[in-house]
Amino acid sequence: MTSIGTFTKQDDGFNGTLRTLAFSVEVKIVPIVKDKDNGPDYRVLAGATEIGAAWKRQSAANKPYLSVKLDDPSFSAPVNARLIDAEDGTANLYWSRRCDA
Numbered sequence: 001m002t003s004i005g006t007f008t009k010q011d012d013g014f015n016g017t018l019r020t021l022a023f024s025v026e027v028k029i030v031p032i033v034k035d036k037d038n039g040p041d042y043r044v045l046a047g048a049t050e051i052g053a054a055w056k057r058q059s060a061a062n063k064p065y066l067s068v069k070l071d072d073p074s075f076s077a078p079v080n081a082r083l084i085d086a087e088d089g090t091a092n093l094y095w096s097r098r099c100d101a
Contacts, residue, residue, distance in 0.1 A: 005093035007083065013042060014091060029054055044070060068093065
C-alpha cells in the first residue's frame with residue numbers, strides 16, 4: 001500500500017495533508033451524526049468542500065482503522081483508502097487498488 005497522507009488526531013476528528021502526484025491539500029476528517037446504521041461515521045473535507053466519507057472498521061488482527069472513500073471530478077474513479085494509526089501517534093492514509101474500503 002502507498003501512503004497518500006499523514007494525519008494527527010484531534011478532539012474533532014483528524015487533520016492532515018492528502019498528497020498525490022497531482023495535488024497536495026489540507027484535509028479534515030470530522031465525525032458526523034449518523035442517520036443510518038450503514039452510513040458513514042466521518043466526512044472528509046478539503047476546506048468547505050466534502051471530498052469523501054469514512055467508516056469505522058476493525059482489521060483481522062482486531063485493530064481499529066477508518067475505511068475512507070475519496071472522490072473528486074478530477075479522479076477517473078473514487079479512491080479507496082485506509083486511515084491507520086501509526087506508533088508515533090499520527091495516522092497514515094494508505095491507498096491501494098486492492099484496498100477493500
